[in-house]
Amino acid sequence: MDELSYNREALDKEGSSTEVVDRLVAKIALSSTVENTQDLLEELESEVNNLGWPLDRDYVAVALQYSANQAAPEVGKIMLQFALGRAEWCASCATAGGEGIARSRHIQELEALIRARA
Template sequence: MDTYDFTKEKLIALGFETNEVEDLAKTISESQVLNEEVFKQFNAIADKLPWPQDHDFGALALQKWAASATKPVARMMIEKAIQRAGYCAQCSTSGGEGLARSEHVRELECEYRQRN
């Protein structure tokens, strides 16, 4: 099971819904234009979810659906995922937790560079 599915299952087990975040990430990936209002809506919904296993589900959803987006939209999605994952890492309360959360930021930055 990958990190996306694992995190989704953890959130559902904790009583949270993930459908709205997933649907918005998919909608963003299918758009041909970059719409900051949709990202604001996405963030407002994704911000309500906790970070099980040191991952932000919003960042994971953007990363997952960026794979099917056009290049400019995918790059924006990965940029937004980096911002979300970076905030998650900054909110860590211990060194080990910060390192664990920073791993996703590094993964996203690598993916962003590969999309150039």
């Protein structure tokens, strides 16, 4: 099972559905230009705030990370930057040292992916 499926399953066990978020992420990945993504990203932001972080990762950050390679290069970069912002927010909300370390690893992964696209 990949990380995205693992996170989706954990949220499902909490009674949360990722269906709307998954649909929005797919639409963003199919966008042909960055301009086409702005409204979708705003909608995504409001939807994802309804989901928890059962595995110390923001679900939309993981979903965007997994879908970025399917997107046009400039859209993929925007997806990763948005994911990074979500991951940074998630890490800033950590209440324990180990939790913060776990969440900061995702930030490092996303930063490396963004650098690789530069």
